[in-house]
Amino acid sequence: MSHSSTFPKHAHFWVGHICENPGAAVLITSLLIGPSYKRGPPKGYIHAIEQRWHQVEALMGAILQCPDPRVQSIVSDLRQDDLAGEILGRVDSGPYVGY
Numbered sequence: 001m002s003h004s005s006t007f008p009k010h011a012h013f014w015v016g017h018i019c020e021n022p023g024a025a026v027l028i029t030s031l032l033i034g035p036s037y038k039r040g041p042p043k044g045y046i047h048a049i050e051q052r053w054h055q056v057e058a059l060m061g062a063i064l065q066c067p068d069p070r071v072q073s074i075v076s077d078l079r080q081d082d083l084a085g086e087i088l089g090r091v092d093s094g095p096y097v098g099y
Helices: 045-065 069-079 082-092
Strands: 011-021 024-033
Touching: 045 069, 045 082, 069 082
Parallel strands: none
Antiparallel strands: 011 024
């Protein structure tokens, strides 16, 4: 049996005879198609993102604690924005405050 170009590369074929008699044979063919790729992110991807996120939070915590008036002016401006203020509030109350 030849594989048609319409079948994906990952298709698996099973061919077997279920009944034979002198004049004819009944042939059954099943096409089993599994996923062509692993599902989900690559191994270690989520861990890498979490590590980077913690680094960003630590950096933001350090910036929030910086006494430089130029930095505090920028932080004050950021707090005027609803979303930025909410994010800075979460960093303020997170584990990286005071580092």
